Amino acid sequence: MIDLSKIGMEKGRQYETIITTANDDGSKNAAPIGVIIAGENKIINRIFKGSHTLDNIIREREFIVNITHNPEVFTTSILADLPQNYFTESMVLKCADAYFKCRVISLTEAVKQSDPVKKKGEAIVIKSEVIDLVINKPTKAMNRGFGYVIETLANFTRFDLVSDAKKEEYVERFREANRVVLKVGTKEDIESMQEIKKELIKKGFEP
Ligand SMILES: Cc1cc2nc3c(=O)[nH]c(=O)nc-3n(C[C@H](O)[C@H](O)[C@H](O)COP(=O)(O)O)c2cc1C
DSSP states (O other): OOOGGGGTOOTTOEEEEEEEEEOTTSOEEEEEEEEEEEETTEEEEEEETTOHHHHHHHHHSEEEEEEOOOHHHHHHHHHSOOOGGGBOTTSOBTTOSEEEEEEEEEEEEOOOOOOSSSOTTSEEEEEEEEEEEEESSOOOOBOHHHHHHHHHHHHHHHGGGSOHHHHHHHHHHHHHHHHHHHHHOOHHHHHHHHHHHHHHHHTTOOO
16 A cells, blocks of 8 residues: 655645656656545646646546656646756656656546636546656655745734735735635645634634
8 A cells, every 4th residue: 555644745735746747759748747545556637728738637547646856847737848857767856855647547527616716617526546766865745735834923913013905904914824724735834824813703703
């Protein structure tokens, strides 16, 4: 049994990874994609139609999930194509702290509409089995929750020093941060946001 908790991945939570896949011309593709842990060796992705990653996964039925905290890789794979020399022969990112190979179990049309920009039915939910985990160095998969907690705390420390308009802006930012943390954050991230929410309520706001 593969233990994804070794790289800080907990059941039911979402992590931001780089998924690498094979293009039909044999070249390699990388894209930042969220990974939801569905069980000890099962993961779920929700990928919008039109991406190379989705086409490649449907065709090849397998892909690699790379764990990295390298901002350049996230940025370049969105704004351009990640150069081929970033990949090993076996489709893994050379800079990956850890990676695992996945084999598709099922592909389902998405029915849930939780994304602010896309319409229902434009994504495919992919369930996969994790078949191999390689840890190159101790690491924890990227979770968007903690960054939001830190950002919200930084705003909170400035709260009493700013104008009423800025306070409203911070409350609005809190709502967005809380929305994301509730969706993807760890139990501890969610508890922290609840604590900050209580303090904002004490100050007379409705976050
Ligand atoms: C942190 C992060 C997470 C992302 N997660 C997803 C995701 O879970 N599903 C998805 O369809 N797109 C996701 N995206 C957007 C894709 O990475 C983006 O559409 C990319 O251009 C697809 O590239 P491709 O055509 O090479 O596959 C994410 C982007 C970022 C920055």
